[in-house]
Structure formats: C-alpha cells, structure tokens
Amino acid sequence: MTPTIGVFDSGFGGLTVLRALLQRLPQAQFAFLGDTARLPYGSKSRRTIARYAAQSARFLVREQGAEFLVIACNTASALALDAIKDAVPSVPVLGVIEPGAAAAHAASKTRDVLVIATDATVQSHAYTAACLGQGLRAFEMACPLLVPLVEEGWTNHAVTAEVIQIYLHALLATARTGGFTPDTLVLGCTHYPLLRPTIEQTVARIAPAPMQVIDSAESTAEAAARLLAGQAAEAVEKGPAQIRCFATDSVDKFERLGSRFLGQPVGRVELVDLGG
Amino acid sequence: MTPTIGVFDSGFGGLTVLRALLQRLPQAQFAFLGDTARLPYGSKSRRTIARYAAQSARFLVREQGAEFLVIACNTASALALDAIKDAVPSVPVLGVIEPGAAAAHAASKTRDVLVIATDATVQSHAYTAACLGQGLRAFEMACPLLVPLVEEGWTNHAVTAEVIQIYLHALLATARTGGFTPDTLVLGCTHYPLLRPTIEQTVARIAPAPMQVIDSAESTAEAAARLLAGQAAEAVEKGPAQIRCFATDSVDKFERLGSRFLGQPVGRVELVDLGG
Numbered sequence: 413m414t415p416t417i418g419v420f421d422s423g424f425g426g427l428t429v430l431r432a433l434l435q436r437l438p439q440a441q442f443a444f445l446g447d448t449a450r451l452p453y454g455s456k457s458r459r460t461i462a463r464y465a466a467q468s469a470r471f472l473v474r475e476q477g478a479e480f481l482v483i484a485c486n487t488a489s490a491l492a493l494d495a496i497k498d499a500v501p502s503v504p505v506l507g508v509i510e511p512g513a514a515a516a517h518a519a520s521k522t523r524d525v526l527v528i529a530t531d532a533t534v535q536s537h538a539y540t541a542a543c544l545g546q547g548l549r550a551f552e553m554a555c556p557l558l559v560p561l562v563e564e565g566w567t568n569h570a571v572t573a574e575v576i577q578i579y580l581h582a583l584l585a586t587a588r589t590g591g592f593t594p595d596t597l598v599l600g601c602t603h604y605p606l607l608r609p610t611i612e613q614t615v616a617r618i619a620p621a622p623m624q625v626i627d628s629a630e631s632t633a634e635a636a637a638r639l640l641a642g643q644a645a646e647a648v649e650k651g652p653a654q655i656r657c658f659a660t661d662s663v664d665k666f667e668r669l670g671s672r673f674l675g676q677p678v679g680r681v682e683l684v685d686l687g688g
Numbered sequence: 689m690t691p692t693i694g695v696f697d698s699g700f701g702g703l704t705v706l707r708a709l710l711q712r713l714p715q716a717q718f719a720f721l722g723d724t725a726r727l728p729y730g731s732k733s734r735r736t737i738a739r740y741a742a743q744s745a746r747f748l749v750r751e752q753g754a755e756f757l758v759i760a761c762n763t764a765s766a767l768a769l770d771a772i773k774d775a776v777p778s779v780p781v782l783g784v785i786e787p788g789a790a791a792a793h794a795a796s797k798t799r800d801v802l803v804i805a806t807d808a809t810v811q812s813h814a815y816t817a818a819c820l821g822q823g824l825r826a827f828e829m830a831c832p833l834l835v836p837l838v839e840e841g842w843t844n845h846a847v848t849a850e851v852i853q854i855y856l857h858a859l860l861a862t863a864r865t866g867g868f869t870p871d872t873l874v875l876g877c878t879h880y881p882l883l884r885p886t887i888e889q890t891v892a893r894i895a896p897a898p899m900q901v902i903d904s905a906e907s908t909a910e911a912a913a914r915l916l917a918g919q920a921a922e923a924v925e926k927g928p929a930q931i932r933c934f935a936t937d938s939v940d941k942f943e944r945l946g947s948r949f950l951g952q953p954v955g956r957v958e959l960v961d962l963g964g
Contacts, residue, residue, distance in 0.1 A: 449732060456725060456937055560836040571854070574847055661732055 416441040417636070418478025418503075420468050422453040424659075424666050425559070425602035426484025427673035429508065432633030433482065434653050437640065442655045443476035444484075447686070449661030453487040453532065461488060462495035467686045473500040476656070482636055483507040486529055486600050486628070490538030504639065511635040512598050512628035513542035513550075519624045520548060520596040526583055526623075527552040529600030530559065539600055551592050552600075553583045562603045563669060568610070576607065576614050584619060598626045605629050606672065657681045692717040693912070694754025694779075696744050698727040700935075700942050701835070701878035702760025703949035705784065708909030709758065710929055710950075713916065718931045719752035720760075723962070725937030729763040729808065737764060738771035743962045749776040752932070758912055759783040762805055762876055762904070766814030780915065787911040788874050788904035789818035789826075795900045796824060796872040802859055802899075803828040805876030806835065815876055827868050828876070829859045838879045839945060844886070852883065852890050860895060874902045881905050882948065933957045 417440055419430050424446045433442065447453075447468050453461045465488045472478040481503050483489045483496060489507030497505050516525045527539040531554040543550035558579075561572045587594055597615060599605060605627050615623045655678075659666045663681045670678035693716055695706050700722045709718065723729075723744050729737045741764045748754040757779050759765045759772060765783030773781050792801045803815040807830040819826035834855075837848045863870055873891060875881060881903050891899045931954075935942045939957045946954035 449736065452728075460725065460937070556840050557833075557836050557842075560833050564832050566833075571847060571850055574850075578847070661736070 415479030415640070416443060416477050417640075418469070418472030418476060418481045419444045419484050420447075420465070420472060420481065420488070421445075421485040421602060422447050422451040422464075422488060424448070424670045424673055427670055427678070428602050428605040428629040429482060429484035429632055430655070431673065431675045432627075432629045433636060434655075436633050436637035438653050440640075440653055442653060443472055443478055444655065444657045445472055445684070446657070446659045446666055448659045448666060449686075453485065453491075458491045462492040464686075465492035466495050466499035469496045469500045469505070471658075471684065471686060473503050476658075479503060480636070480640065481505045482632060484602055484629070484632070486533040486538075486602065487536070490533050490536040506632065506636055506639065508602070508628045508632045509538050509542050509600075511631040512600060512626060513539065513546050513548070514635070515626045515628075515631035516543060516596050516598050517546035517548055519626055522593045522595045523548050524587075524592045524594040525550045525596045525598060526587060526592075526594045527598045527600045528555045528558075528579065528583065528604065530554060531556055533600055539598065549592065551583070551587045551590065551594065553579065553586070555579045558607060559601065559603045562606050565672070567606045567672075572607065573610050573614070576610050577618065580611070580614050581618055593621075594623065595621060596624050596626060598628065600628055602629055655679070658684045660684055660686055691755030691916070692719060692753050693916075694745070694748030694752060694757045695720045695760050696723075696741070696748060696757065696764070697721075697761040697878060698723050698729040698740075698764060700724070700946045700949055703946055703954070704878050704881040705758060705760035705905040705908055706931070707949065707951045708905045709912060710931075712909050712913035714929055716916075716929055718929060719748055719754055720931065720933045721748055721960070722933070722935045722942055724935045724942060725962075729761070729767075734767045738768040741768035742771050742775035745772045745776045745781070747934075747960065747962060749779050752934075755779060756912070756916065757781045758908060760878055760905070760908070762809040762814075762878065763812070766809050766812035782908065782912055782915065784878070784904045784908045785814050785818050785876075787907035788876060788902060789815065789822050789824070790911070791902045791904075791907035792819060792872050792874050793822035793824055795902055798869045798871045799824050800863075800868045800870040801826045801872045801874060802863060802868075802870045803874045803876045804831045804834075804855065804859065804880065806830060807832055809876055815874065825868065827859070827863045827866065827870065829855065829862070831855045834883060835877065835879045838882050841948070843882045843948075848883065849886050849890070852886050853894065856887070856890050857894055864896075869897075870899065871897060872900050872902060874904065876904055878905055878949075931955070934960045936960055936962055
C-alpha cells in the first residue's frame with residue numbers, strides 16, 4: 413500500500429511539488445500543510461525556522477499519519493532539514509535542494525550551473541553546497557519580485573516578462589564576468605514553475621548558448637517516486653489520489669490562489685493551530 | 689522637555705513616518721521598533737496582530753520609556769489600535785489612518801477619495817470607515833506589488849512606473865464605473881512615500897481631473913507635532929534628535945534598506961526578543 417505522503421511548505425508555493433507528485437503517484441494519499449500564519453520563513457533566523465518546521469513535521473507525522481515527508485519549501489530545506497529529521501526520526505524526509513542539484517548534475521555538460529531563488533535561499537548557499545557535492549560550480553541570484561508577481565496572478569503579464577529579462581540578463585552578465593560557462597538554470601523556488609514558459613523563452617532569447625531549465629519541484633517528485641517505487645507499483649489498483657490541505661492561517665488566500673499552483677481545485681483547506 | 693516618542697511598525701516601512709516626525713520634531717528622542725520577526729502582519733488574523741502589536745507597544749513604553757506612541761503601520765492601525773491603547777493605557781497612541789483621512793477631508797472638494805494600500809489594509813476597510821467619519825466616500829484598492837518593488841530598490845525603475853500606471857488606471861476606471869468623482873488619492877501604506885514622485889506624475893497624466901496626493905506618513909507626523917506642540921516649542925534649545933532602532937529579527941536587512949526609508953543612515957539596529 414502506498415504510504416500517506418506528508419508535504420510541507422511555509423506557504424502554498426509547495427503545491428507545485430504536490431502537483432508534480434500527483435502526476436507520478438496518482439493513487440497516493442497526501443496531507444499538505446502550509447504554515448501560512450508564520451510565513452515567510454525567508455526573513456527569520458535559522459533557529460526560528462527550525463522550530464517552526466519541526467512543529468509542522470510533527471503535525472504531519474503524528475496527527476496525519478504521514479509515513480514519508482517531502483519538504484516542499486526551499487528555505488526550510490536549506491535551513492531546517494536536519495531539525496526536521498531529528499523531530500520525526502522514524503520517517504524518511506526529502507527536501508527540494510538535493511534533488512534539484514542532482515538533476516542539474518544530470519543535465520549539465522559544462523559543470524557550471526545557475527540558480528535563481530528567494531533571498532533567504534540564496535543567502536543560505538544551500539544550492540552552492542549541494543551542487544559542489546555533485547561536482548558542479550553554482551552561481552546563485554535572488555529574484556525577490558518573482559514571488560509577489562506570481563501571487564498577484566501576473567504569470568503571463570508583460571511586466572513579469574520584463575522583470576524576468578532584467579533578472580536573467582544581470583545573472584548571465586555577472587556569471588560571465590565571473591568566468592562561468594553555464595548550460596543549466598535551476599528554479600530554486602516553488603513559485604517559479606508557474607513562470608517556467610516565460611523563463612525558458614527568455615533564456616532561449618538572451619543566453620549565449622542553449623540552457624536547460626531544471627524545476628526543483630519536478631526533480632523532487634521524481635526522487636520521491638523512485639524512493640516509493642515499490643509501493644507505487646502495487647498501488648495501481650487503488651482509487652484516485654486523496655489530498656487533505658491544512659493551513660495555520662489565512663485559509664481564504666490559500667483556497668483562492670492554491671489552485672493555480674496545484675493545477676486543480678484545492679478544495680476545502682482545514683485550519684490548524686500549531687501555537688507560536 | 690519633549691517626551692520620548694515610540695514609533696512602531698511590523699517592519700521598517702514606518703521609518704517614512706519617523707522621517708516625517710524628525711522634520712517636525714528635530715530635537716525629540718525617538719525609539720523605533722520594527723517587529724521584523726513576525727512580519728508581514730497582513731496575512732495574519734486580527735487576534736494575532738493585536739497580540740503582537742500589544743507586546744511591541746509594551747516594549748516601547750515599559751522598556752524604552754516612550755511617553756507618546758505613533759503606530760507607523762497601516763495594518764496595525766487598522767486592526768489593533770484599541771488593543772494597543774488597552775496595553776499601554778497611560779500613554780497617548782496615534783495611528784496613521786485617522787490623520788490620513790483627516791488630511792483627505794481637508795484636501796477634497798468632491799468628497800470622493802481614492803485609497804491605495806496593502807491587501808490587509810484594504811480588506812479591513814479601516815480607511816473607508818475613517819473617511820466616512822469625515823463625511824467622505826472612499827474607494828480602496830490593494831496594490832500588492834508596490835511593497836516588493838520598493839524593497840527591491842526599484843523606486844525609480846521603468847517597471848515600477850509601468851506597474852503604478854496599471855494599478856492607477858484600473859483604480860480610476862473602477863471608481864468612475866462606480867460613479868465616483870475623486871480628487872484626492874491617499875497613500876495608505878508606509879512604503880508608498882518612496883514612490884510618491886512617480887505616483888504624482890502618473891495621476892497627473894492619466895486622471896481626468898487634477899488629483900491631490902495625500903501621504904499618511906506626513907499627515908501623521910503633522911498630527912503628532914500638533915499634539916506635542918507645547919513640548920516641542922520648549923525643546924528648541926536641545927541638541928539634535930536621538931534615534932534608537934530596534935528589530936525583532938533580520939537586523940541586516942533593516943540596516944541595509946532602512947536608510948532609504950529614513951532618508952539618513954539608521955545606524956546600528958538593536959535586536960530584541962519579544963517571544964512568540
């Protein structure tokens with residue numbers, strides 16, 4: 413039987429990871445928790461993020477029976493993966509950063525990789541460390557306007573295309589100055605998959621050489637599906653996926669925006685109180 | 689003697705209010721607290737915001753000796769002013785919304801007023817209520833991208849001008865459809881004064897009639913100066929203003945971005961722990 417898969421994010425951007433998981437494990441049971449009362453994690457200290465993430469992981473494992481945990485949040489993966497593993501030692505835990513770096517390794521021939529992410533993820537240098545572990549050089553840049561643009565619903569807007577071009581132009585120019593010859597671009601934020609078409613069109617137009625775009629959400633779902641391969645194969649006979657969504661605050665915004673990220677209606681979101 | 693003035697915001701946007709206060713009370717003592725560990729308040733419930741704001745107010749009054757409190761945060765002014773007054777009953781408390789509405793009353797001839805603000809402030813309808821109290825009709829619109837654009841430092845950027853034009857065009861068109869004939873636009877967010885030149889140029893170009901732009905930060909500082917008029921006059925002999933800045937987290941970002949809002953270096957920001 414497929415285990416219940418717990419998926420955790422500070423907000424609802426991680427629903428892009430849940431969407432990718434649903435495509436690969438369509439018969440699984442999912443419990444998604446967005447710690448919306450305490451987002452964004454990006455501006456908080458490592459200790460605080462670790463405490464919040466550990467509480468969230470315990471909720472998914474102890475109260476929702478999750479037997480496998482996906483941390484669908486780059487900041488929590490970057491700063492709190494060990495704290496989460498300590499909080500739920502009986503359960504396998506998968507973050508988004510290692511799968512993203514592994515996918516970059518599989519894609520890159522030049523061994524030079526670009527990463528775009530939020531400010532907090534870039535400052536943690538978790539992608540640089542994970543890429544180094546794969547024998548890759550990484551050049552990271554924060555793109556702080558992309559999350560608000562996605563949340564405003566401007567995914568296909570001319571302004572967003574312009575902002576993406578400004579960011580990618582600066583990224584390519586700085587990487588070139590630093591002696592990088594990148595052929596791979598990692599989307600290191602769970603909001604960015606909604607901008608993937610525009611990002612791909614922009615790099616195709618302005619990059620000096622072909623560039624493959626890696627989506628950490630996809631890579632993480634693939635890694636989860638591999639780890640659960642035995643169970644997933646047995647589960648083919650089962651009914652459609654079951655999803656329960658939980659949030660610690662602002663259920664309205666979650667329900668309103670969540671479907672854009674999940675690619676289908678999120679249904680009713682249940683409010684939970686983790687304290688704090 | 690001028691009393692110590694406590695200035696409170698969820699982040700550091702409220703430094704625009706402190707800047708306006710400094711111009712009017714150049715010899716005063718200021719203690720500014722940004723509750724950066726728990727921002728943004730906008731996505732949180734009224735009860736949570738009230739609890740956070742009350743803790744912050746107590747810190748400024750009990751630990752920093754503030755004898756006058758300015759709530760330099762539209763969300764906290766909209767949702768927690770009574771809770772703050774209850775928390776520090778011995779101290780006069782001034783929010784940003786009533787002074788903004790009073791300034792709109794003084795400026796408007798048509799009695800129809802437009803308000804741009806964050807999502808949370810708009811959803812609270814605090815400006816609509818305050819304007820109604822002044823005999824004005826208010827039409828509010830959220831402009832969620834403006835805060836991130838200011839925090840990215842794009843205050844004089846073509847993209848920001850385009851976003852402002854899109855928002856104001858939609859605002860004017862919707863107001864006209866609703867039968868409003870506005871002649872006044874209130875900036876209902878402490879980040880927006882940094883965009884005032886672009887906003888003024890845009891309304892001058894696209895509004896069908898002349899439109900006066902009201903800055904709540906300026907209006908609040910004027911109201912504070914009037915309330916402190918006696919003390920301020922006596923304080924002329926004193927030295928230059930003294931400012932102490934406190935934050936509950938991410939002191940780096942505060943120090944890095946704060947000077948843009950304050951119009952002068954913020955100096956060293958002291959970290960405080962309010963719990964939670």
